[in-house]
Amino acid sequence: YSRVALTGESYRSVRGEMKLAIGDTFETSVPIQGILPMLPAEGISDKKQVTTYLKKEAAKLKVPIADTYWDGKFLGKLVTLSGVAEVAGEEELQKLFIDELRRRLEDWFLASDGEKAPLFYYDKVWGTLIGSKPSYGSDGQINDHHFHYGYFIRAAAEVTRLDPTWAEKWGPMIELLIRDIASTDREDPLFPHLRCFDVYAGHSWASGHAKFGDGNNQESSSEAMNAWYGLMLWGEVTGNTKLRDTGIFLYNTERTAVEEYWFDVSGTNFPKDFPEVALGMIWGGKGAFSTWFSADIDCIHGINWLPFTPASIYMGRYPDYVKKNHDRIVEKRKKGSDYNNGWGDLVVMFNSLQDSKMAVDYLASHPNCSLEGGNTHAFMSHWVHTLDRLGGNDRSVTSTHPWVNVYVKNGKKTYAAYQFGPTPKEIKFSDGFVIVAKPGMTVKNSGK
Structure with missing residues (x-):
């Protein structure tokens, strides 16, 4: 990741081999993984079934507003459903999801006299924005703000x-939330610069105080990725290229750390006698195959996958690793390849990044399978059928346009690009392929 001249000396560390260079600065460079705001319409294999799934979710909208984490998860579910409804051509259902998103967000962002929740308030002592109701120490310990x-x-x-x-x-309220977790201004009078993100470590930390013998920690790397996905999207839709590009930097830097430290996709960083294929938590002084909330193997792996969104495509950059990870889970989980329990839906969706047929067959035989709380059958169907029809993530192809996916199946590449602007845009890919993307989604294949 760096072109700095190395001395040839190195030493072992908790993150793997540390190679030495002489100097007072160094730079790193990582490829940009393209992402989409929604998956392509090609993934809607059975419109009637998907519409049924969407209607079931639309009938469950009026749930009480919870704390910042659990209501956040519900908001995330609605966003993903909006995208599925859009590409399925279900405008009225999409409107229901968007109206509920708008209602809940505005309730959070508007505080009335004497109101205690839902709202956000600024803590002058700690220079942070607190959501009420808080959860998991997001108030007293300033934990997990980027997750929530x-x-x-x-x-x-x-x-x-x-x-x-x-x-x-409502934009000023959103930008307060952004400044709380990732202020781009080193002189910001209200918030620290990039509060949650450690530029040297290359990833975020979740504890607000870090008063542990092993230093700070982060469990759900995937929820950190979700935050940077959101930052990219907000910067794009508001025309704030600085925020969008900050999101691109954070997403792709943290993605690289996930591949190296949580997953060790190359098999070079974990100790040779370490029996697991992934970590549940990264600490400053160790890695742990555990979570804060469960010893179940689905949870230890799945907390670093959820929430599944269109941006989760990054987890499929190394399909051989996906297979190794999935096979270990099935070997160790209590009910093996019976996925209709625990977070088996997430195990199936993760494995579909390298074996989409298995996932499509499972959903066909279990159309109402059990789900992790932030997941839906509608998106599960859209996800597995997109991968089955178009193929897995081709990490070898990049683009200067961030809103792309390149899929490959049996040697045939499919290029998907989303254009947020009102006019067509020429989008070039690193393999020479060119798309003229109309506003919205454009999908083209290589014809090979």
Whole structure:
């Protein structure tokens, strides 16, 4: 990741081999993984079934507003459903999801006299924005802000994508949330610069105080990725290229850390006698195959996958590793390849990144399978059928346009690009392929 001249000396560390160079600075460079705001319409294999799934979710919208984490997860679910409804041509259902997103966000962002929740308030002592109701120490310990607020930022971006005027009133509140977790201003009078993200480590930390013998920690790397996805989207829909590019930097830097430290996709960083294929938590002084909340193997792996969104495509960059990870889980989980329990839906969706047929067959035989709380059958169907029809993630092809996916199946490449602007845009890929993307989604194949 760096072209700095190395001395040839190195030493072992908790993150693997540390190679030495002489100097007072160094730079790193990583490829940009393209992502989409929604998956292509090609993934809607059975419109009737998907519409049924969407209607079931639309019938469950009026749930009480919870704390910042659990209501955030519900917001994230609605955003993803909006995208599925859009490509399925279900405008009325999409409107229901967007209206509920708007209602809940505005309730959070508007505080009335004497109101205690839902709302956000600024803590002058710690220079932070606190959501009420808080959860998991997000108030007293300032834990997990990027996990929680990332859901809100992505939700606001989806509302604004469809109604740009909404941001005129509510945008300042969203940008307070962004500044709390990732202020780009080193002189920001209210918030620290990039509060949650450690540029040297290359990833975020989740504890607000880090008062542990092994230093700070982060469990759900995937919810950190979700926050940076939201930041990219918000910057794009509001025309704030600085925020969008900050999101691109954070997403791709953290993605690289996930591949190296949580997953060790190359098999070079974990100790040779370490029996697991992934970590549940990264600490400053160790790695742990565990979570804060469960010893179940689905949870230890799945907490670094959820929430599944269109941006989760990064987890399929190394399909051989996906297979190794999945096979180990099936070997160790209590019910093996009976996925209709625990977080088996997430195990299936993860494995579909390298074996989409298995996932499609499972959903066909279990159309109402059990689900992790933030997942839906509608998106599960859209996800596995997109991968089955178009193929896996081709990490070898990049683009200067961030809103792309390149899929490959049996040697045939399919290029998907989303154009947020009102006019067509020429989009070039590193393999020479060119798309003229109309506003919205454009999908082309290589014909090979």
